[in-house]
Amino acid sequence: MSTSPFRHLPLLLSLLLPCAARAAAPDAAAFFQDPQVDHVTLSPKGGHVAKVAMLPGGVSGLVVHDTADLSKFTVIIKTSVNEVITAVHWVNEQRIGFTVKNRRIEFEGNLEELAADIDGGNLVHLIAGNWNHQQEVTGSMIKAHKLTADYAFYDVTHDGSDDILVERYHWNAVDRAPESSRLYRLNTRTAQLRATFEGTQPDAVGAWLTDLHDVPRVAISVRQGRCISSYRKDGGWVELSNGNCQQDERFTPMFLAGDDVLYVRANHQGYAALFRYDLKTMKRAAEPFISVPGYDFNGTPELDGASGRLLGVHTQTDAGTTYWLHPLLKADQAKIDEALPATTNTVHCAQDCLAAPVLLVVASSDRQPDQYAIYTRASGKLAGLGGAHPDIDPRQMGQRDLHRYKARDGRDIPAYVTLPPGKADGPRPAVVLVHGGPYVRGGYWDWDAEAQFLASRGYVVIQPDYRGSTGFGYEHFKAGWKQWGAAMQDDLADAARWAVKQGWADPKRIGLMGASYGGYATLMGLIKDPELFRCGVEWAGVTDIGLMFSTPQSDASEESLNYGMRTLVGDPQADAALFRAHSPLLRAAELKQPLLMAHGLEDRRVPQVHADSFRDAVKAHNANVRYITYKNEGHGWRHEENRIDFWKQAEAFLDLHLAQAK
Missing domain, CATH: 2.130.10.120 (Prolyl oligopeptidase, N-terminal domain)
Incomplete structure (x- = not known):
């Protein structure tokens, strides 16, 4: 190996330097500009x-x-x-x-x-x-x-x-x-x-897996609330699994390795694990291939292009890691980690992985955005390709860690907390940042632009994976069914109170923020817990549960409206009373705190009627509401200039109503 690998990686060097004198935090553009280097990939x-x-x-x-x-x-x-x-x-x-x-x-x-x-x-x-x-x-x-x-x-x-x-x-x-x-x-x-391939195929195929010869072998369909996996064998299709998408124990095909081995995601002791499935015998292995207690399997494979052999799996638990099966890749990873000890180093192969002279390295951490480098196997040298956000200095970013707190009913709730850089003199203003979805995993131990931007402005940032979130077991996911505005909402208030008990958050200066479902939760939190949350920022937010089912401009499919959403969110008829009780729109008169709203005028996931209706309703009772629209945006901020503008507006709003509040 080179005795001085960092001469090839000047952008990574800053993580190993002692802390410099505190400089002004980067402006919003440094966090929210388009990545300066992206979509890096090796040739075959x-x-x-x-x-x-x-x-x-x-x-x-x-x-x-x-x-x-x-x-x-x-x-x-x-x-x-x-x-x-x-x-x-x-x-x-x-x-x-x-x-x-x-x-x-x-x-x-x-x-x-x-x-x-x-x-x-x-x-x-x-x-x-x-x-x-x-x-x-x-x-x-x-x-x-x-x-x-x-x-x-x-x-x-291939x-x-x-x-x-x-x-x-x-x-x-x-x-x-x-x-x-x-x-x-x-x-x-x-x-x-x-x-x-010739012949027919299953109905409603939404995803495919192909074999070594690039021929479709596995089809994944969703029909009338049932998730169906089919395997093409001898010119026809046979079912591998068929079950209720939300409620039945079933497996999800993930990838093929070789001609006869399928890797599937299936339940193991309440958590999703990775299993081998033998396509010759049509049987799943009794024991999981990868299982991590407390976490659902979430990963991607590294395959050898010539043989289809599985060489390793990149996985996410509390942080990212790679499980290498091949000794050559294990040795390569060890050398790279020795050269770059301050980052998580995700190593990607070329298609001809074992024979290729180089590897692609993505180096990152909670404080450093992705940096890209080429590792030459023969020399052990690393050569930099640039980074996604080069104006970010890791020494100015906050520390980010996964914690677990107790909700009021005793449930453990995972939450990533990002603390502002520097030593605290006491409790600081805080923001509970609510992920959208809501039935996804929200937080990872990586560089999170939104959390780090807020932390760089002096806010403690709490990001709960409230009940209903995925990634932390089936029971945690199921506990959030039909809990919009109820237990899911209580988890956010409990997160804020927990942060106060830790001595991190000033109880008089806690704000609530989020987009999509996070926007809904922001509005409901301000209504339901006005003594706790001083102000809120929501964008692209749902303002009425019933509108999700009735708005003709929505892009929700009939499959989702008639099956998945009725299980997870509720039935518009049977649960009408719950929808009314947990509707920010119908309870807008109760929202008295300062509020910043923003919406894209081309949003089809949460159409503009949500924002316009709530703006009209809340302004009748609250003069301290600001509403921003972006004419060329859909569900979220895809355009760099809009992202930067929105976060500048949010920064000014929070500074006025949270940071400077007495």
Whole structure:
């Protein structure tokens, strides 16, 4: 190994330096600008590495480096200010594909698919999305496109050909989102499309798994509240599992390794674990392959492209780690960790993992955004490729840890707490930051832009994975069913009171923030616990549970409305009294604290009627309400300028009503 690996990684060096004199915290742009380096990926044999890098003028470029000498690079293509590259995928060692989204069209989809040689030549526009004319990103170089917006990139192939896999969507007459899909092979030079298999397929397929030959083998469907997994065998389809999506014990196919081994996610002692499933015998192993008490399995594999052999699994528990099966990768990880001891170092292989001369390293921590580097196996040297947010100094970020507190009914609630940098003189103003979903895992031990921005402004940030959140066992998830405004809400108030007992939070200066479900919880928290929460910031928030079922502009599918949501949220008829009791809109007159609201005018997940109706209702009784709208935004802030503006507005609001409050 090199005796001085950090000379290749100046952006990582700051974590190992002693604390410098306190400088002013970075402004909002440093936290919320588009990543300056993103979508970093190795070519199949590891001879090249691609990245999307921000360039002067607000445009991005797809850049390909020679991994033997990173100073040798080619800018394959530059976007205009109206487009963004959202994905990069290697077709083979000499050809690369990429997906472009038009920023001027906010709704989901409108994804363009293109491919080019690594010298920038032979650029082909494969899928037209919603472009009706040639765009600046391609200019006069573009060749005629073939496929329309009912197709999208699905995956690469692994045979060295110029083909990729694309998914063709099929719609019903009701829903905005596709009801089903089918996979095809698409040649990225000729735009020739051909089938991946013959014959019929299961209904309502929403996800596929392919084998070593890039042929679909497993189909995952959702029909009338049932999740169904099917396996293609001898030209026909047989069911692997069929159960109620929420209530039955079932397994979820995760990935194939080789021709006959399927890895599935299934219950083990109340938590999701990873199991092997033998497709020859159609039986699941009795004991889990990976199981961590207290956490549901959440991970991704590293596979050898030639054999499909499983080499390792990246997993998330309280923090990220990798379980390596192959001794070569274990040794590589140990050397990288020795060179970079202050970060979690996630190591990614090329497709030909064992033979490739290099590995891709993503180094990060709770205080450092992702930094990318190439590790050369022969020399042990690390060479930097840049970072997502280079203006962030880890020494100015707060410490972030996972804790567990007791809710009022005795349930353990996990929560990530980010403390402001520097030594505290006493309790500080605090923000309970509520994740959306709500049936997802909210917090991880990583660099969280929102939490660190607030912590850099002096706030203790508490992020509970309240009941109903996933990732912490089935019972924790189920405990949140039909608990909007009830026990789920109480968990947030209990988090604030727990933070006060720890001596972190000033009980007179606690605010509540969140988006989507987090926006709903912010409004309900201000109404339900006015003595606890001094002010609130909500964006893209649900303001009435009933509106989720009745708003025609919503993108919720009939499947979700008639099955999943009725189990998790409630039934509009049977639970009408609960909906009314826990409706911020119907109780708007009770909200007296300062409130900042924001909404995207093109939001289809939580349509604008939610925000407009609540704004009108609350302002009749509360003059201290501010409402911001962004005309070119959907459900959340996709546009850099809007993200930065919103967080500047939130910073000023919290400074006035929380930090300076007496």
